[in-house]
Amino acid sequence: MTNLTTSFAGKVNSKLVLDPTLVVEKEGRYFLLNKDLKSVARQDFFYAGKYLGKMKKGKFFPSFNLLAMLAEAEANKVVVDEKAAWLFICGRDILSERITAVHGSRRKGDFTLVLNGFGECLGFGRILHDLSSKDINAAIRNVSDVGDFLRRER
């Protein structure tokens, strides 16, 4: 079960490894427990501990909890300005000129976490153009952002 999270972590160049004895799967959704929870949680739970993400049609969709954990350590990250942060959580892509810092990969096709100026993870995206080049077009394609919490409620 931890293969999925480790594999996703690898996509953003993170070395995050979770204790496999504390990761549990429930109907395609993955959760990270702690020792206290593990001693209390029964198999018929609906939600437990930290939600890590879900498998859907063979593809892993990371949760925002997992993205935040990845953002705490070394990983591919871009920091964006206030305007881009707002547009990103509205589901928009990110322009090169709005990126204020890049950590890790700048390579086209790689995945990267997207952070605001406070270092908070807003989601993740895919690098569309080499970030070393000065391109005013969209540089990061939005894959998932925290605005999803609002979209889920519609």
Next chain:
Amino acid sequence: MSGKQFFVNRYEKMGWNFNEAKARQAIRVNVANAKEKNILRRLRSNGVLLDKTPFLETGYWVRRSRVSVGATAEYLLGLYSIQEAAAQIPATLFSDVKGKLVLDACAAPGGKTVQLADFMDNTGVIVALDVDKRRLSALANHLERCHVSNTVVYNRDARQASGLKLNFDRILLDVPCSGNFASDRDWFARRTLKDVKRNAGLQREILAEAAKCLTDDGEIVYSTCSLEPEENELNMHWATKNLGFTIEEVDCHGQKGLTNVLGQQLDVSVERCRRVWPGETQGFFVCKLKKRRNDK
């Protein structure tokens, strides 16, 4: 026995002069996720003007806002929650929650669950139950958004809590209730005394179940957003007489519980409950219970 005039007459007999109150929108800073002063500064720069709620440590009323407080980046990142001011009171009444085993017996949509996790700094364990499966998704989203990591959620009726075979240090019973007109503009058209009495019966069943799974030194906080005494003072009086509970003193916003309700004299300890009539907040009732010493 229904209709606005019927209920308004009851409120007047209980000592409150009816007025068309509408609760102010309120938020609570999730201090486990953010420094309070930083969040206040960020919200102010977004055009969100707040007034400190005087009876809450981390609660604020929204005075005016250029944006929806339910759609800011800070909200989506779980740095604060939208939670009505009176509804923030119950979780504050437990004497200590860090590292404890806590039951939130009627948890969805999860505002108080997240508040408890925040007070616990994600230590210990919260077991959150809700009987309505459709409401569990809202609860799960709330937990994920606020980065709660110490909670396990079950689709389970609070009246079956003892089936979990756990003894809880703290139990929050924010029980299903009839609500009140300040948070439901059609309240008077929809509610009857029969509904109120049915809910009061359900609440007694939940109280009786909670009594079975509370540790000897444990604490229960009981709350409703109902103004009706059947769901409040009368149930607390019943719990002291039938379940071996004592009502504890609490230091919080609200008036003393009523000990003479529509001609019925109740145990004097019922005045330790707190009743909040609608005003800047919605209507609310809260009470803290412990097991009576000679019943332990």
